[in-house]
Amino acid sequence: MCGIVGFTGSKQALDMLLEGLGNLEYRGYDSAGVSVFCGGAIRTVKAQGRLQNLREKLACYPLEGTCGIGHTRWATHGEPSDQNAHPHTTEKLSLVHNGIIENYLELRAELSQKGYSFVSQTDTEVAAKVLDSCYDGDPAAAIRKASSLLEGAFAFGVLFADRPGEVYAIRRGSPLIVALSEEGNFITSDVTAVLRHTHRYFTLEAEEIVRLTPEGATVWGPDGGTVEKTILTASWSVEQAQKSGYPHFMLKEIYEQPEALKNTVHPRVLSGLPSFEADGIPDGFFQGFDRVQVIACGTAMHAGMVGRMVIEKLARLPVDVDIASEFRYRDPILTPRHLVVVVSQSGETADTLAALRLAKERGCPVLAIVNVAGSTIAREADHVLYTYAGPEIAVASTKAYSVQLGIFYLLGIRIALEKGRIEAGEARSLTAELLETIGKTVRCLELSPALLEIARDYQEIRSLFFIGRGFDYPLCCEGSLKLKEISYIHCEAYAAGELKHGTISLVTPGVPVVALATQTALLPKTVSNIKEVQARGARVLLICRESAAADPGVYAHRVSLPDASDLFMPLLSVIPLQLLSYHAAVLRGCDVDKPRNLAKSVTVE
Numbered sequence: 001m002c003g004i005v006g007f008t009g010s011k012q013a014l015d016m017l018l019e020g021l022g023n024l025e026y027r028g029y030d031s032a033g034v035s036v037f038c039g040g041a042i043r044t045v046k047a048q049g050r051l052q053n054l055r056e057k058l059a060c061y062p063l064e065g066t067c068g069i070g071h072t073r074w075a076t077h078g079e080p081s082d083q084n085a086h087p088h089t090t091e092k093l094s095l096v097h098n099g100i101i102e103n104y105l106e107l108r109a110e111l112s113q114k115g116y117s118f119v120s121q122t123d124t125e126v127a128a129k130v131l132d133s134c135y136d137g138d139p140a141a142a143i144r145k146a147s148s149l150l151e152g153a154f155a156f157g158v159l160f161a162d163r164p165g166e167v168y169a170i171r172r173g174s175p176l177i178v179a180l181s182e183e184g185n186f187i188t189s190d191v192t193a194v195l196r197h198t199h200r201y202f203t204l205e206a207e208e209i210v211r212l213t214p215e216g217a218t219v220w221g222p223d224g225g226t227v228e229k230t231i232l233t234a235s236w237s238v239e240q241a242q243k244s245g246y247p248h249f250m251l252k253e254i255y256e257q258p259e260a261l262k263n264t265v266h267p268r269v270l271s272g273l274p275s276f277e278a279d280g281i282p283d284g285f286f287q288g289f290d291r292v293q294v295i296a297c298g299t300a301m302h303a304g305m306v307g308r309m310v311i312e313k314l315a316r317l318p319v320d321v322d323i324a325s326e327f328r329y330r331d332p333i334l335t336p337r338h339l340v341v342v343v344s345q346s347g348e349t350a351d352t353l354a355a356l357r358l359a360k361e362r363g364c365p366v367l368a369i370v371n372v373a374g375s376t377i378a379r380e381a382d383h384v385l386y387t388y389a390g391p392e393i394a395v396a397s398t399k400a401y402s403v404q405l406g407i408f409y410l411l412g413i414r415i416a417l418e419k420g421r422i423e424a425g426e427a428r429s430l431t432a433e434l435l436e437t438i439g440k441t442v443r444c445l446e447l448s449p450a451l452l453e454i455a456r457d458y459q460e461i462r463s464l465f466f467i468g469r470g471f472d473y474p475l476c477c478e479g480s481l482k483l484k485e486i487s488y489i490h491c492e493a494y495a496a497g498e499l500k501h502g503t504i505s506l507v508t509p510g511v512p513v514v515a516l517a518t519q520t521a522l523l524p525k526t527v528s529n530i531k532e533v534q535a536r537g538a539r540v541l542l543i544c545r546e547s548a549a550a551d552p553g554v555y556a557h558r559v560s561l562p563d564a565s566d567l568f569m570p571l572l573s574v575i576p577l578q579l580l581s582y583h584a585a586v587l588r589g590c591d592v593d594k595p596r597n598l599a600k601s602v603t604v605e
């Protein structure tokens with residue numbers, strides 16, 4: 001997510017802003033910038049890359065003044081660049097933003113007709129010019145009017161050129177707090193940024209507007225009336241605050257999945273149908289392909305395994321999935337009618353990047369599903385579908401996986417529509433069910449206490465099996481990777497029907513088996529496989545839908561998921577697997593966010 005800091009008081013604003021932005025670096029970013037009132041005028045300096053680049057630029061442009069705003073940008077719309085960095089300015093104002101403006105294209109067209117021009121690709125510049133067009137000398141009124149025109153989530157920090165010494169802010173969806181100190185007053189995305197100066201803060205509620213002066217803060221509610229705020233005292237350490245109170249980034253990111261899915265999927269549903277027009281992929285693009293080749297590593301590859309089943313099931317288009325490090329060396333058969341889809345959270349994985357380059361050498365169009373804007377894979381692909389999960393800090397990928405699934409579901413429906421496999425009516429109902437299932441992910445998070453109790457059983461185990469059929473098999477692969485990489489428990493994922501062809505010899509009394517049985521059509525078969533392992537003494541954890549009728553005699557534990565169609569169950573079933581792994585790792589005293597031997601992005605082959 002982007003980071004916002006604003007300050008007005010008795011100290012040099014630049015020092016406060018840079019210190020605060022430094023404390024927000026954990027949020028992930030790819031450019032930064034500041035605006036400061038200098039001699040009564042707003043001066044702005046921005047730089048792509050790390051904060052050090054901004055500091056180097058500022059050495060040439062010293063900004064002296066006691067009021068300003070600063071920003072670290074996690075790119076969503078528009079590559080990381082000086083132009084796209086915040087703040088975005090007009091003659092009247094300077095603005096920083098955290099969030100996504102969903103109707104920015106329409107607003108940009110309207111503003112262009114009013115004579116506005118644009119220098120960046122960002123939704124934020126559009127928001128700044130919407131505010132500019134509303135401003136007639138009353139900041140709060142202009143902000144309120146601009147907010148009524150914007151769709152989506154935002155937290156804005158604003159300086160108005162004719163209001164020196166004052167910082168304004170509003171939020172909807174994206175967090176923003178106000179902190180009060182003896183040296184001056186702050187707005188910030190996270191209390192972490194200013195803990196060295198004060199622990200006294202209050203949060204802005206949706207559509208509340210604040211004006212900061214060196215003396216204090218005035219807050220107006222959505223109706224324009226002033227609001228009295230209760231001052232809170234932050235008891236967190238800096239690190240705790242960066243995790244928003246969660247004990248680990250991984251748990252925070254597991255809980256961010258519903259929001260991440262909404263931010264990634266909803267903006268790509270237009271008139272009830274998947275659309276990638278805003279991503280630069282026109283309707284009809286997929287008609288020309290007769291095969292899809294998915295390439296990725298690790299968790300991203302597991303998402304690709306689900307994506308293959310979704311696309312083949314809906315579009316009847318053949319899909320292959322390859323581990324990137326193998327793909328390159330098997331001399332693959334590729335033609336320009338193959339669409340190569342590379343999947344990568346970081347966009348920097350060396351094996352996946354090398355596979356992308358091989359595909360391009362063979363003349364294949366490459367579509368990348370990436371979470372980090374401006375990453376190498378994003379820049380080298382022909383087309384990019386960004387996921388909007390926000391920065392994923394924990395080494396174990398969770399929310400990035402879920403949003404990759406979200407993109408694959410949209411792709412499957414879109415391709416099926418363009419290939420004439422389904423009519424618009426069925427595509428709309430599938431899309432509606434996708435959005436409905438995303439809404440059910442929140443309920444899956446409530447299973448955490450149950451998974452904690454089950455994980456207590458796994459403290460001394462030496463091996464474990466995940467078994468499943470159909471969509472449940474790639475989910476078992478993901479669950480197995482999660483458990484291995486953070487709890488160091490050796491485990492294997494097996495297609496439930498395959499276990500009896502050898503591996504069942506390892507199932508001895510007391511061996512835990514996690515049986516994923518969410519596929520209604522395959523439930524009887526999976527139950528048979530469960531009975532096979534149970535007959536050999538396995539302790540079974542059954543993960544199934546709440547409507548499934550399963551004999552309590554076949555499992556030691558049962559975790560029930562909200563009902564959804566077989567096709568969309570992966571969005572729900574991955575959550576208990578993530579939570580099981582998380583709790584097992586914590587109980588075993590493992591370093592959950594930074595497991596041994598692992599890196600967040602594997603940039604070596």
Ligand code: AGP
Binds near residue numbers: 297299346352396
């Ligand atoms: C997943 O939990 C692992 N950290 C790892 O398998 C990861 O998914 C893999 O390295 C691919 O990373 P990428 O998505 O950034 O390309």
